[in-house]
Amino acid sequence: MxxxxxxxxxxxxxxxxxxxxxxxxxxxxxxxxxxxxxxxxxxxxxxxxxxxxxxxxxxxxxxxxxxxxxxxxxxxxxxxxxxxxxxxxxxxxxxxxxLDPQGRLFGPQPPLQLLPQAGGTVPAALALWLAAEGFDPARPGQPAAHGNTPLMHAAWRGRADLAEALLDLGVAPDAVNHDGNNALWLACVNGDTALVRRLVARGVPLEQANLTGATALMYAASAGKAEVVATLLDLGADPLRRSQDDFSALDMAATVECLRLLRAATRRAA
Structure with missing residues (x-):
């Protein structure tokens, strides 16, 4: 053979x-x-x-x-x-x-499409953080590597205070990175459920699907983050949605607790 x-x-x-x-x-x-x-x-x-x-x-x-x-x-x-x-x-x-320092396979890329200039004065503490994390303090809505915005980065770090400050400045809550993920997805990676709730309340889309059709609920289920799954369901996340590969969050559940939560939610939704 x-x-x-x-x-x-x-x-x-x-x-x-x-x-x-x-x-x-x-x-x-x-x-x-x-x-x-x-x-x-x-x-x-x-x-x-x-x-x-x-x-x-x-x-x-x-x-x-x-x-x-x-x-x-x-x-x-x-x-x-x-x-x-x-x-x-x-x-x-x-x-x-x-790969290069920004994780690019293709070498130099076309210029990023910039978000609208955020309004208001950037607080000193936020400006210092933006500079330390590699963002432009004068443009707090501008994405950097992989299309991640400062709001996404703050969510990934679990910095609710910075996320609030950025949203107060008027940065786009519905911005997505190169993979189609938004700040809510990154907050779910961090696992801070209070931040998850706050972002949704401030207009970050709950049902954003990335380039593979996966939502934050699907990610949380696949990562075994039961508390995040429960929070997203409580906020109204749809357990019946399916990815481009025809998987639901229930199909992706990595733990018994996630499975239990999603089975109950699927029965209610059906």
Whole structure:
């Protein structure tokens, strides 16, 4: 029996490979917290909980690119996908460490579309924080790496005080990053349920779906964050929504408690 193989690509080669395959599935084999901090646009996290679903549900003709931290684990995953019958599989040599400081595979990108200039005077404490985190203190609505805005970054850090200050300045509550995630998603990554409630109250969309069709509720369920799941459901998140791969939050539940909460919510919604 012939052993199936996969390609090993440098960032420049991966750029050309992906541009020729716009429907490619990009898989990030790093930990959840690092994926949340920054990843290739459109990538899906790959781990021991979802790999079987991906292997079974994705069509074998769909190209697959896998990356990890330094290009070691990605080779194991790539071999698995190739052995399972996927026809075009590649991994990124040296992984995330091979990318530029902003995590870009493609090199220089077109200028970011800037949000409207926030109104009012930026408080000194907020200005200092913006500068320390790599944002422009004079433009508190401007996104930086991966399209993350200061509001998203504050939510990820669990800084409710800074999130409130930014919203008071008039930054866009519905802004999304390069993956289609908003500040609520990042607050769910942090796990601060009080901040989750406050962001929704201030106009951050509860049902924003990212580029894969996943909502904050789906993320919280897949991450086993039961308290966040309960909070989102209490705020009115729809448990019946499905991702582009036809998964609901219930399908993604990673813990018994999340499963219990979502089963009850699904019954009520149905």
């Amino acid at each position: 012939t052993e199936r193989t996969f390609l090993r690509l440098s960032p420049a080669q991966a750029r050309d490979w992906l541009q020729a395959r716009p429907d490619a599935l990009i898989l990030d084999a790093r930990e959840e917290r690092h994926h949340a901090l920054g990843h290739l646009a459109g990538s899906v996290r790959l781990d021991g909980r979802n790999h079987e679903a991906l292997l079974m549900r994705e069509r074998r003709s769909r190209p697959v690119l896998i990356y990890c931290y330094r290009g070691h684990a990605s080779q194991t995953w790539a071999a698995m996908f190739a052995d399972f019958g996927f026809r075009e599989v590649a991994d990124l040599i040296d992984g995330w460490s091979a």
